[in-house]
Amino acid sequence: MNYLILLCDELRQQDVEELMSLPPEKILLRWMNFQLKKSPYKKIVSNFSTDVKDAEAYAHLLNVLAPEHSNPSTLAVKDPFQRAKLVLEHADRMGCKRYLTAKDIVDGSPNLNLAFVAHIFQHRWILLETLDKVSPGIVNWKIASRPPIKLPFKKVENCNQVVKIGKQLKFSLVNIAGNDIVQGNKKLILGM
CATH class of the missing domain: 1.10.418.10 (Calponin-like domain)
Structure with missing residues (x-):
């Protein structure tokens, strides 16, 4: 949810x-x-x-x-x-x-x-669904993995798409990659 x-x-x-x-x-x-x-x-x-x-x-x-x-x-x-x-x-x-x-x-x-x-x-936050709600149709669901996601590289792929979309939406995402979100890199995540 x-x-x-x-x-x-x-x-x-x-x-x-x-x-x-x-x-x-x-x-x-x-x-x-x-x-x-x-x-x-x-x-x-x-x-x-x-x-x-x-x-x-x-x-x-x-x-x-x-x-x-x-x-x-x-x-x-x-x-x-x-x-x-x-x-x-x-x-x-x-x-x-x-x-x-x-x-x-x-x-x-x-x-x-x-x-x-x-x-x-x-x-507990499904980032791609949130972005799709903010800007309908922006997420490429054909390449996204749906929860529950067990494999770490699938999480990274989803988060890479989150970063790409965030940049399209003009979010401040300097030096942030999908892996930073998956790893919980608090220095970068909290700076978003």
Whole structure:
């Protein structure tokens, strides 16, 4: 399921244009809050430091995105550090690489938390479908692989097409290749 498409579907055209002009951090915050609306979590996440340091937002987010990997005790745990450890275990079961530790979460490290959410977003975000929604017909589906994609080189092929289309749409994609997206190169991805 493409969560950004659902977010865009709820917005008027001018809202979509506004969304696409936001910096990546703001898009990730909107996406995260959009997902959290599907959970019992009622707070708004406005930053990647103090608002996520108790790991509750992460626990709810991952339960929405991958309930099949959830641990029921994560939300019952009172200690934020222990909850953060369980959140990271959940992320591991989803196949998300970690850029941070439980200590980074409870310390409210904004850059590492941003990278973590970006990776979750990228891992659960079908990029080609999103681009096709933004500009219908732009994706060459004859050469694209459909999920689930097991072979790494197929992921790279899809992401190479994402970069090519992004450049056609005048996105800022300097020095970024499909492999950078697949590998989760946070320095390049977060600069997009």
